Amino acid sequence: MLRTRIAVSVAAAAAGLAVLTACSGVETAQPVVAPAAAGGTGGGQAANGANNGQVGNAAPASNETKLVVADVADVGQVLTDQNGMTLYRFDKDTAKPPKSNCDGDCAKAWPPMLATGDVQVQGVDKNEVGKVTRSDGTEQITVGGWALYRYAKDTKPGDATGQGVGGAWYAANAKGGKAGQAAAAGSEAGGVKLSASKIDGLGDAIVDQNGMTLYLFQKDTKKKASACNGDCAKTWPPVLSNGKVELQGIDSKLLGSIKRQDGTEQVTVGGWPVYTFSKDTKPGDANGQGVNGTWFVIEPAGCKLGSNPATASGQQQQAPAGAGTKDSSGAGGTTY
Numbered sequence: 001m002l003r004t005r006i007a008v009s010v011a012a013a014a015a016g017l018a019v020l021t022a023c024s025g026v027e028t029a030q031p032v033v034a035p036a037a038a039g040g041t042g043g044g045q046a047a048n049g050a051n052n053g054q055v056g057n058a059a060p061a062s063n064e065t066k067l068v069v070a071d072v073a074d075v076g077q078v079l080t081d082q083n084g085m086t087l088y089r090f091d092k093d094t095a096k097p098p099k100s101n102c103d104g105d106c107a108k109a110w111p112p113m114l115a116t117g118d119v120q121v122q123g124v125d126k127n128e129v130g131k132v133t134r135s136d137g138t139e140q141i142t143v144g145g146w147a148l149y150r151y152a153k154d155t156k157p158g159d160a161t162g163q164g165v166g167g168a169w170y171a172a173n174a175k176g177g178k179a180g181q182a183a184a185a186g187s188e189a190g191g192v193k194l195s196a197s198k199i200d201g202l203g204d205a206i207v208d209q210n211g212m213t214l215y216l217f218q219k220d221t222k223k224k225a226s227a228c229n230g231d232c233a234k235t236w237p238p239v240l241s242n243g244k245v246e247l248q249g250i251d252s253k254l255l256g257s258i259k260r261q262d263g264t265e266q267v268t269v270g271g272w273p274v275y276t277f278s279k280d281t282k283p284g285d286a287n288g289q290g291v292n293g294t295w296f297v298i299e300p301a302g303c304k305l306g307s308n309p310a311t312a313s314g315q316q317q318q319a320p321a322g323a324g325t326k327d328s329s330g331a332g333g334t335t336y
Helices: 104-109 231-235
Strands: 008-011 065-072 076-080 086-090 119-122 127-132 139-143 168-169 192-199 204-206 213-216 245-248 254-260 263-270 296-299
Touching: 065 139, 192 263
Parallel strands: 008 245, 065 119, 192 245
Antiparallel strands: 065 076, 086 168, 127 139, 192 204, 213 296, 254 263
């Protein structure tokens, strides 16, 4: 097993949680913004922007590219572009290394801020600014390693309707972290928090810092490797450790990590790499339960849902109604 370098902060583990050995089953492979003074630091609804059409926020009229820290009502100090439009970051991207995971329809709803020459800054540390090459070969501006986007439904300077959309999109601050209440809550750039929770109709589960349900993939090899890469990882984004991992109601002994094919480090619980599901659009969703007979909600004991004898009673391992869509399995080809 790869030696983890995750620093753990444990918040009062829930009494009675089963350890790894308790798991049974087979282990298989609206005002106009005013720029903030230089040197300053630092909602929409529905789901992931991939399902939203492009309705505004056209590309800049000039070739000038500028990052400005400005005050936006109800959010605070955020990054804006040269036209005063709020800039956002996506939790399913990575900062170390920088990588954008928003393409296709997603990029229509969340247009990437592309680099068109030198980037001018106001209130931003130039050393925090960088670029990342997108899948189409264009270069996207990053701050603190996080790729920046506009939101198509923001129609004028001062709009920040993308804040909190899908539990994954947030206005960016001067260091690439999350602006507003998201930052105040301690979920700054790279922060990961795993908590024990309950899913209606299913039972005990692990959720991330945004309240999104986490899953395990039975085709993974415990403590060693993920079998979900490429298109699979777009459907089932891995939970990556870009900083400390905070736990609540989960035994710290169950926490670990593995190295993925792209060199990033994925969080494991009970040896299982953990993932979110792109078709879960809000906290409490568990549409990935039982998909393709290989994806299951993971319990706080590090087991797939229902396999821990202490909690298995009355739980069924099948997909909830309405979750019949088949998705990429990530191993042995793609199924739909």
